[in-house]
Amino acid sequence: MSFIEVKNVTKKFDNTIVLDNINLEIEEGEVLGILGRSGSGKSVLLNMLRGIPEYIPDEGEVIYHVAYCPKCNHVDTPSTAGQTCSCGEKTELREINLWNCSRKEFLDIKKRISIMLQRTFALYEEETVIENIMKSFENQRDEDNVNKAIKLLKMTRMEHRTTHIARDLSGGEKQRIVLARQLAKNPMVFLADEPTGTLDPKTAKLIHSALLSGVKNKNITMIINSHWPEVIEDLSDRVIWLDNGKIIDEGKPEDIVSKFIKEIPLPKKHPAVTIGDALIKMDDLKKYYFSTTRGVVKSVDGVTLTINEGEIASVVGLSGAGKTTLSKLIAGLIEPSDGEIEIRLGEEWIDMSKKGPMHRGRVTPHIGLLHQDFSLYPYKTILGNLTDAISLDLPSEFAKMKSLHVLTAVGFKEEEAASLLEKYPDQMSGGERHRVALAQILIKEPNIIILDEPTGTMDPITRRNVTESILNAREELDQTFIIISHDMDFVLECCDTAALMREGKLLDHGKPIEIVDELTSQERTKMLNKHT
Numbered sequence: 250m251s252f253i254e255v256k257n258v259t260k261k262f263d264n265t266i267v268l269d270n271i272n273l274e275i276e277e278g279e280v281l282g283i284l285g286r287s288g289s290g291k292s293v294l295l296n297m298l299r300g301i302p303e304y305i306p307d308e309g310e311v312i313y314h315v316a317y318c319p320k321c322n323h324v325d326t327p328s329t330a331g332q333t334c335s336c337g338e339k340t341e342l343r344e345i346n347l348w349n350c351s352r353k354e355f356l357d358i359k360k361r362i363s364i365m366l367q368r369t370f371a372l373y374e375e376e377t378v379i380e381n382i383m384k385s386f387e388n389q390r391d392e393d394n395v396n397k398a399i400k401l402l403k404m405t406r407m408e409h410r411t412t413h414i415a416r417d418l419s420g421g422e423k424q425r426i427v428l429a430r431q432l433a434k435n436p437m438v439f440l441a442d443e444p445t446g447t448l449d450p451k452t453a454k455l456i457h458s459a460l461l462s463g464v465k466n467k468n469i470t471m472i473i474n475s476h477w478p479e480v481i482e483d484l485s486d487r488v489i490w491l492d493n494g495k496i497i498d499e500g501k502p503e504d505i506v507s508k509f510i511k512e513i514p515l516p517k518k519h520p521a522v523t524i525g526d527a528l529i530k531m532d533d534l535k536k537y538y539f540s541t542t543r544g545v546v547k548s549v550d551g552v553t554l555t556i557n558e559g560e561i562a563s564v565v566g567l568s569g570a571g572k573t574t575l576s577k578l579i580a581g582l583i584e585p586s587d588g589e590i591e592i593r594l595g596e597e598w599i600d601m602s603k604k605g606p607m608h609r610g611r612v613t614p615h616i617g618l619l620h621q622d623f624s625l626y627p628y629k630t631i632l633g634n635l636t637d638a639i640s641l642d643l644p645s646e647f648a649k650m651k652s653l654h655v656l657t658a659v660g661f662k663e664e665e666a667a668s669l670l671e672k673y674p675d676q677m678s679g680g681e682r683h684r685v686a687l688a689q690i691l692i693k694e695p696n697i698i699i700l701d702e703p704t705g706t707m708d709p710i711t712r713r714n715v716t717e718s719i720l721n722a723r724e725e726l727d728q729t730f731i732i733i734s735h736d737m738d739f740v741l742e743c744c745d746t747a748a749l750m751r752e753g754k755l756l757d758h759g760k761p762i763e764i765v766d767e768l769t770s771q772e773r774t775k776m777l778n779k780h781t
Contacts, residue, residue, distance in 0.1 A: 250314055252277040252327055252470055253298065253438070258309030260293055260494075262676040265668070267293050269494040271309070277326050280461060281472045282485030282502060284509050287680025288665075289491040291474040292366075295440045298472065300347055300359045303675065311347040313358055315437075316340040324357045326437050326468065363436035365428055365444045366679075374416040378407065378426055381415055385433035401429040404460065417540060422568055428460070439464055441473040443679060457484050482506040524745065525558030527593065528697070528729055529579060534588035536574050548574040550753035551588070556731065556746075558593075561723055563732040563740045565764065566750035567775060572733045575750070576699050579731060580618045581609040592697070617695035619703065623686040625674040631656075631685055632670040635692050655688040658721060660714025687715065691722060698722075701733040716743045737765065737776040 251274040260268040268290045275281055283291045297304040297311060316330035317323075320338035330342035345354050372381050382398040402408045405425040410418065415426065428444050444457075457473075461484050464471050475481050481488055481502060488505040490498040498505055536549040548571045556562045564572045577583045578590060581601050590601045592612050601609045625634050635652045649670065656666035661684065674682055683703075690698055700719075704712045720743065722728050734740055740747055740761045747764040749757045757767045768776065 250327060251275060252279075252314055254310070254312040254314075255294075255298075256310045256312065258297070258306045258311065260290075260297065260304065261307050263672065267494050268297075268306075271494075271496060273489065273496070275470060275472065277328055277470055278468045279470055280464070280484055280486045282481040282488040283472065283474045283491060284478060284481050284488055284505060285491035287684070288678045290494040290678075291491055292442050292678050293494075294491070295364065295442050295472060295474060298347075298438070299362055299364045299440055300355060305348050310349070313345050313347055315343055315345060315358065317343040317345075317354075317357075322353065322357050324361050324437070326470070328468070361437045362440065363431040363434050363438070364440040364442065365431050366442050372415040372423060372426060372430075374414075376415055377412050378402065378415060378418070379411045381426055382429055382433055385430045398429075398433065401432055404432070405429045414540060417538070417546060418569070432460070432464075435467075436469060439469050439471045441471060441475075443474055460484075478506040478509055522559060522723065524560050527555050528558040528560075529554075529556040529593075529731075530589070530591045530598075531555070531578075532589040534575075534578060534590050535586045536578060536583065537586045547753045549578065549585075552750075552755045554748055554755060554758060556729065558729055559723065559727060560746060561719060561730040561732065561744045563734055563744040563747045563761065564750060565734055565737060565740055565747050565776065567735060567772060570750040571753040572735075572750055573701055574753075576618065576701055576731065576733045579697075580616050580699055581613045582618070615696040616699065617690035617693055617697070618699045618701070619686055619690050620701050623683070625682055625686060625689070627674055630671050630673055631677075634674070634685065635689055651692060652688075655692045656685070658691060659684040659688045659718045684715070687718070691718075695728070697729050697731065699731045699733065702735070703732065704734070704736050704739050712739065719743055735776050737761070737768075741765070 253275040255271050255273040258268055258271040259266065271294065283294065285291050293304060297306060314327045316325040316327055316332070318334040318336060318338050318340045321334060321336040323334055323336070323340075325340065327342060330340055332340055334340050345358060347355065347358060373384060376384070379395075379398055379402070382401060383394060386394040386397070399408065399411070402411060405428050407422065407425050407429065410422060415423065418426065424444070431439065441460075444460075457475075457480050460471075473481070473484065483502075485502045488500065488502045489496050490505050490509060498508060531552055531554045534549055534552045534554075535547070538546040538548060540546050550571070552575060564575055566572055574583070578585055578601070579592075584604075585602050591598045592601055593599070594612055594615065599608060599612050601612065603609060629637075632649065632652055635655065636648045652670060653663070653666050656669060657663055661669065669677070669681075669685070674685070677685070687700070687703065690700075703715055703719075716739065719730055719732075723730065732740065732744055744761055746759065747761040748755055749764050749767060757764055765773075765777070
């Protein structure tokens with residue numbers, strides 16, 4: 250008997266079919282990989298399996314075969330049916346239609362399912378890492394749960410951050426703590442929607458492998474979406490390939506992944522561009538924080554760096570190296586603790602360490618920053634997000650034309666872009682929202698664009714599109730880009746220069762291929778995927 254059955258499921262948003270007659274059976278203890286480009290329906294399917302109200306099927310059924318305790322209503326996997334529950338009652342096998350059952354049954358099943366969403370850092374920001382994990386246990390005073398929490402931190406490679414405050418973590422580190430919190434709930438089903446979307450591919454593989462051994466030992470069924478075909482191949486027992494809401498192929502991971510990779514386009518050749526004069530200058534730049542548990546945290550520690558006009562520059566390093574803090578200093582979001590940072594506006598150099606409209610206030614309107622934990626306005630359409638939501642007051646027809654232009658620039662086909670304008674963010678996949686957020690930056694035509702982990706949640710095809718959009722924007726609009734990334738493959742494809750950071754310090758600066766030679770073995774393992 251299968252554990253989960255998806256029967257003839259169809260789901261529409263605004264009369265657009267996003268899941269089209271899906272039929273699927275998932276076995277207990279199985280790791281099912283779902284492969285597909287952004288917008289194929291992967292996240293919609295996971296949210297439907299979780300029981301999120303907005304994702305109720307328009308047609309079809311989602312059926313769970315479970316062991317159910319009639320006394321305490323505890324739900325478990327079907328293989329435990331007939332066993333004695335902790336309350337003393339014997340469990341019975343039940344077939345429960347998730348979207349057509351009693352309210353009690355619905356909540357009992359939903360409580361036993363964990364889901365980890367793309368770029369969702371739902372943490373207690375003022376609590377330590379270990380306290381965040383402990384809050385996931387029903388009995389937080391149980392000493393055995395402390396040991397379980399530590400094991401989860403080791404599994405996610407975060408044991409070195411046990412006593413750190415959550416707000417001090419990098420985006421990638423926060424993602425791993427969220428993963429540990431979800432596992433601490435001891436689910437019978439774990440749904441992972443790009444669970445390590447902001448991590449480099451090698452670290453993602455390590456974490457996924459540890460997760461796989463952990464869930465297998467506990468007989469937890471896992472359904473995982475990932476934009477990294479290699480991860481899907483390594484971890485899954487079986488893979489389905491979704492495209493435009495349909496399962497177009499299913500089978501062994503190596504077979505499906507091989508077919509999927511063949512569809513990834515190669516980047517086109519771009520002509521060499523002339524790099525201009527210095528645009529951003531940093532000299533002995535520092536940003537220190539004080540933490541009650543860690544003392545002085547040197548996020549940026551004496552960085553000296555020049556970025557030239559028209560350059561696609563990158564700042565690279567492992568998670569927690571200080572890259573994001575440096576980007577916030579450049580964007581004028583935070584003030585340096587010491588040192589100098591200047592940005593040229595026209596022919597005049599502006600001191601970014603000074604507040605006010607005559608200093609960094611003159612420059613910040615000309616800088617676009619896409620955070621790795623970006624968000625769109627949920628109650629505005631995509632057209633609204635690209636125009637009035639960001640105070641871009643344009644005549645209606647011109648606003649629509651300009652919106653279509655930037656959407657095609659970030660990889661949407663013309664017909665896709667036109668259909669997106671009246672949609673809302675929650676009707677789109679994570680990868681599609683990411684591209685819209687990038688378009689939201691580009692439409693304001695800033696002189697300097699800072700992208701913090703721009704490829705974090707993207708499938709390989711979309712990743713190629715983003716590379717193209719950056720190169721095209723530089724050619725057509727004379728924009729300067731600063732890429733904050735641990736994805737060295739992307740940097741090698743896209744960037745003119747790379748600045749290598751470790752523990753807040755700038756170690757080296759040069760062409761990306763030269764920086765590859767300066768990587769430590771750990772950095773090389775975690776930051777490189779295709780290149781050696």
